[in-house]
Amino acid sequence: MGQAGAYGELERVPTGIAGLDDILGGGLFRGGVYIVQGTPGSGKTIFGNHACYTHAGSSAGSSAGSSPEHRALYVTLLAESHSRMLGHIAPLGFFQAGLIPDRITYLSAFRTLQDEGLAGLLTLLRREMAAREASLLVLDGLVAAEETAASALEFKTFIHELQTQAAATGATALLLTSASAGADLVAAEHTMVDGLIVLSSRLTGWRAERELEVRKFRGSGFLRGRHAFRITDDGIRVFPRIEARLRLPSRRDHVEGPALTTGSPALDAMLGGGLPHHSTTLIGGPSGIGKTTLGLQFLGADPEAPGLLCGFYESEAALLAKARALDLPAADLIADGRVAVLWQPATEGLIDEICTDLLGTIRNRRVRRVFIDGLDAMCRIAGDQDRIVRIFAALTAELRALGVTAMYTRETDLRGTFLDAPSGEPSLRQTSSVAENVVLMRSCALRSGIHRLIAVAKARDARIDSRLRVFDIRPGGLAIDDGPERAESILADRDAAGRGGE
Numbered sequence: 001m002g003q004a005g006a007y008g009e010l011e012r013v014p015t016g017i018a019g020l021d022d023i024l025g026g027g028l029f030r031g032g033v034y035i036v037q038g039t040p041g042s043g044k045t046i047f048g049n050h051a052c053y054t055h056a057g058s059s060a061g062s063s064a065g066s067s068p069e070h071r072a073l074y075v076t077l078l079a080e081s082h083s084r085m086l087g088h089i090a091p092l093g094f095f096q097a098g099l100i101p102d103r104i105t106y107l108s109a110f111r112t113l114q115d116e117g118l119a120g121l122l123t124l125l126r127r128e129m130a131a132r133e134a135s136l137l138v139l140d141g142l143v144a145a146e147e148t149a150a151s152a153l154e155f156k157t158f159i160h161e162l163q164t165q166a167a168a169t170g171a172t173a174l175l176l177t178s179a180s181a182g183a184d185l186v187a188a189e190h191t192m193v194d195g196l197i198v199l200s201s202r203l204t205g206w207r208a209e210r211e212l213e214v215r216k217f218r219g220s221g222f223l224r225g226r227h228a229f230r231i232t233d234d235g236i237r238v239f240p241r242i243e244a245r246l247r248l249p250s251r252r253d254h255v256e257g258p259a260l261t262t263g264s265p266a267l268d269a270m271l272g273g274g275l276p277h278h279s280t281t282l283i284g285g286p287s288g289i290g291k292t293t294l295g296l297q298f299l300g301a302d303p304e305a306p307g308l309l310c311g312f313y314e315s316e317a318a319l320l321a322k323a324r325a326l327d328l329p330a331a332d333l334i335a336d337g338r339v340a341v342l343w344q345p346a347t348e349g350l351i352d353e354i355c356t357d358l359l360g361t362i363r364n365r366r367v368r369r370v371f372i373d374g375l376d377a378m379c380r381i382a383g384d385q386d387r388i389v390r391i392f393a394a395l396t397a398e399l400r401a402l403g404v405t406a407m408y409t410r411e412t413d414l415r416g417t418f419l420d421a422p423s424g425e426p427s428l429r430q431t432s433s434v435a436e437n438v439v440l441m442r443s444c445a446l447r448s449g450i451h452r453l454i455a456v457a458k459a460r461d462a463r464i465d466s467r468l469r470v471f472d473i474r475p476g477g478l479a480i481d482d483g484p485e486r487a488e489s490i491l492a493d494r495d496a497a498g499r500g501g502e
Contacts, residue, residue: 011030012027012029012030015050016054017047017054019229019237022240022245023222024222026220028172029194029218030172032166033166034173034174035175035193036175037179038179039201040178042199042200043199043229044140044176047176048074048140051174052104071132071133071135071136072105072137073104073137074106075125075128075139076108082106105132107124109121109124110144113145117148118154118158121158122158122161122162125137129171134171136174137166145158146177159193193216196214198212200213209228209350211226211229212226212228212229212238223240223244226241227240239350239352240352242352242356242395243393246398249400249401259276259277259462262297263297263301264478264480266481270464271437271456271459272462272463276461278403281439282435283295283407283409283441284412285412286441290452290473292322293478296309296326296330296371297328297477298369299330299369300328300333303329305369306339306365306369307367307368307369308341308361308365308371309334309339310358310370310371310373311341312343312346312374313373314343319334326474326477340367346377350381351382358370362399362404369404370406370407372407373409375408393434436458436460437456437458439457444494452471452473453470453490454480455469467487468487469481470490
C-alpha cells in the first residue's frame with residue numbers, strides 16, 4: 001500500500017488563481033508552507049492578496065454547517081501602509097471590501113519585528129492565527145525577517161517553527177520574499193518548505209513578459225518549467241505551457257467517421273471525398289491568394305456544426321465584410337453567433353494564452369469546425385521558434401480528441417512551396433508534417449495575366465488527386481475547375497514562353 005493509501009489523502013487548498021492550480025495538480029496542501037519569491041514588481045503582493053480573497057470568499061454566503069468558514073490573515077513586515085496597498089488592489093476583480101475584517105485581517109508586524117525580533121514575531125503569529133481562526137496565512141516581506149535574524153540557524157529555526165504551527169493548526173502559509181534578478185535561489189529555507197514558486201519578468205526583444213515557475217512542490221507531481229502569466233483587471237492569470245498541459249490529449253480520440261465537405265465539391269473530389277473526420281488541414285499559399293476565403297467557405301459548409309474562427313490579421317468586422325461581399329454562408333453564421341470569432345492582433349500576445357482561450361471557447365461552445373487564420377503569426381508570438389512544432393502537435397491532438405475538424409493557414413512563397421518560403425524556418429517547415437492534410441495554393445504569371453492554382457499535397461487515409469487545378473474567387477467562394485486541363489495549358493504556355501525568351 002502506498003503512502004497516500006496508508007495515511008490518507010492530503011487535502012488540497014485551491015489558490016483560486018486561474019491556471020496555477022492546474023500547474024500544481026489541484027492547488028496547495030492544507031498545512032503546507034510555501035515560499036513565493038520574485039524580483040520587485042513581479043506581482044508577489046497581488047499574488048498573496050488574490051489567494052486571500054479567493055480563499056476567504058470561497059465559503060462566504062454558505063449556509064451554517066454546509067462548509068467551514070475560511071479566513072485569511074495577511075501580515076506585512078514592510079513599511080508600506082495597508083491603506084496604500086489596498087488602494088492598489090481595490091480596482092482588481094478579486095477584491096471584496098465586505099470580507100474585511102471578518103474574513104480577511106490585515107496586520108502590520110513591522111514594529112514587532114524591529115522591537116522583539118523573530119521570537120516576538122512568532123508569538124504574534126501564533127496569537128493572531130488562533131484569535132482569527134485563520135486557515136490561510138500570508139507573510140509579506142520574509143526578506144525582512146531574514147535580515148533581522150542574528151544567524152542563519154535562527155532564521156532556519158523560525159521557518160521550522162512556522163511549519164510546526166501550520167501543521168498543528170492545518171493552516172496553509174504563503175511566505176512572500178524578494179530576490180534580485182539572477183539571484184541564486186538555492187537557500188537553506190528553500191529546502192525546508194513544502195514548495196517554492198518563483199515569479200519573474202524578462203525582456204523578449206522590446207517587450208517584457210512575466211513568468212512563473214514552480215521549483216519545488218512536495219506531495220504531488222506538477223507541471224515543470226516556465227509558464228507565462230499576466231496581471232489583468234481580475235488579478236493574476238497563469239497560462240500553463242500548452243505542450244506540457246496537453247502532453248496527453250484530454251480524452252481518447254475517434255478518427256473514424258464520414259468525410260466532411262470543405263464547401264467546395266471540386267476540392268472535396270481532389271481530397272478523395274472530403275476532409276477526413278476530425279483531421280487537421282494546413283492551407284499554404286502566398287498573401288492574397290484566397291486562403292482566408294477558403295477557410296470561411298469551410299466554416300459555412302455545415303450550418304449545424306458550431307464553428308470558430310481564430311484570426312490574427314483581419315478583425316471580426318473585416319472578416320464579416322469579406323464574407324458578405326463574397327456572399328458566403330459564413331456571413332450569416334458569424335452574424336448570428338453560430339460561428340464565433342476570436343481576434344488576436346499579431347503585434348503582441350502570449351501563445352499559451354491564445355491556445356488556452358481557443359480551447360476554452362471550443363469546449364464551452366462545443367465547436368466542431370475551427371479555422372485558424374495565421375500559423376505564421378502564432379509562430380512569431382511564440383517567440384521561441386522551437387516551441388511552435390510542439391505546440392502545434394499538442395493542439396492538433398487535443399482538437400482531434402475534442403471531435404474538432406480544423407483548418408490552418410500558413411504563408412508560402414509565390415510558388416506555393418514551404419521549403420522556399422521567406423518564413424520557411426525549419427520549425428515552420430515541420431508543421432506541414434504534423435498536419436494530416438496539406439492543400440497548396442500558388443499563383444502563376446502568364447503574359448499579362450496572373451492565374452490562381454490549387455493542389456492537394458496529402459490527405460490522411462485517402463486517395464488524392466494531386467494534379468493542379470485553376471481556381472477563381474467568385475460569389476460563393478473558390479470556384480475550382482473540375483479537371484486539370486486548364487492548369488496544364490497555362491503551365492505549358494508559360495514554359496514555352498520562358499524557352500522563347502532564352
